[in-house]
Amino acid sequence: MKKIFFISLISSLLFAHEGHFSKDENNGKLILKKPPESLKKYYPPHSEKFEFLSNMHTMSTAFYGVQLNINDDNWERALEWAKKLLETYKETAKMVPEWKDYFDFQKADNYLKAVESRNVDMVIKASQELGKTCAKCHQDNEIAVKIYYRFPNFEKIKVEDPIEFTEMKLEEFMKKLTNSMKALNVYLSQNNTEKVQEHGINFVERARAVKETCSKCHTREQEIEAITGKDYDQALNKLEELLNSDSVDLTEVKNILPKITVTCYTCHNVHLIPAKIKSALMK
Ligand code: HEC
Ligand code: HEC
Ligand code: HEC
Structure with missing residues (x-):
């Protein structure tokens, strides 16, 4: 019972913060801005590999990997996923210098430490904090990037x-x-x-x-x-x-x-x- 409760709690927290719009923050407004110059390297016609998007998938999967393994009581695996998340988060920050302020390495380190500590409450809190940094950037940029780079002219x-x-x-x-x-x-x-x-x-x-x-x-x-x-x-x-x-x-x-x-x-x-x-x- 306890484990089932945990997974539903942590997933709702993650979804709420990794998500696109947290209603309380955007107040019915949607502002779309032209994406920064340096992002273009990671989209066609410059690259067919979608490196930036692919890091997003890596981070999202790693986030969930941590969660699943904690529920399986496999803290070793959970830690591996947390390290993967941290590494990709840092790498992604370097890819688009114009967006460096959206990243908070302190929060990412705290998240890793929380997983290391094997303390469920700390993991929930730290993942919420880290998730907020994802959500803030998504709110400001995700829709614009999807239309700008993934829709024809x-x-x-x-x-x-x-x-x-x-x-x-x-x-x-x-x-x-x-x-x-x-x-x-x-x-x-x-x-x-x-x-x-x-x-x-x-x-x-x-x-x-x-x-x-x-x-x-x-x-x-x-x-x-x-x-x-x-x-x-x-x-x-x-x-x-x-x-x-x-x-x-x-x-x-x-x-x-x-x-x-x-x-x-x-x-x-x-x-x-x-x-x-x-x-x-x-x-
Ligand atoms: C390809 C599917 C397509 C079909 C079918 C189509 N349109 Fe359009 N229409 C567009 C697109 C795309 C634009 C925007 C073009 C742009 O701004 O570059 C547009 C723009 C317009 C605009 C200008 C709107 C504005 O505010 O700038 C009008 C008016 C319009 N269409 C009328 C019609 C009418 C009337 C028909 C049917 C008889 C029609 N369209 C059929 C795709 C379509
Ligand atoms: C600095 C900005 C920024 C940060 C920080 C950020 N993202 Fe993203 N994310 C984006 C943008 C822009 C897109 C849209 C990319 C696209 O669709 O090509 C996106 C898309 C996504 C998607 C959707 C991918 C898809 O296929 O539509 C997921 C999942 C995602 N991010 C996860 C995360 C996670 C998890 C974090 C935090 C650990 C995070 N992101 C942090 C900017 C950011
Ligand atoms: C400038 C490029 C462009 C033109 C011109 C265009 N489309 Fe599309 N259309 C798209 C894109 C992009 C999508 C989104 C789905 C995707 O990425 O394939 C789409 C989606 C669609 C969809 C729904 C999704 C699907 O693939 O079944 C239909 C139906 C469609 N278009 C029909 C038309 C018709 C009919 C015309 C001409 C009257 C037309 N399109 C003209 C680019 C275009």
């Missing part, structure tokens, strides 16, 4: 506009796509069939061109199909058919639009948010 994506026949940035193309859609809606509410046809056809062509961007990043057809699949193609074909008919049924045109715009939202939920954060961090 959408500003590099170019689209050939099928109406103006020029190549442009995705952001600019999105404005043209939206303007076609807004024009379609404006003339729909004014019952101006001719203009509805003109802008509606532009919208269909631009909405189809969006699909060309997918393959610049995705290689698996299922991923592209998951957002811009058959339903999307069919809705666009249907809209085109309606617009090309001799007497355009404006109500039908109105009804088909949500079947297309649902795709805009789905794609934005997945891509737009990180794309915008990344662009902001790159400035």
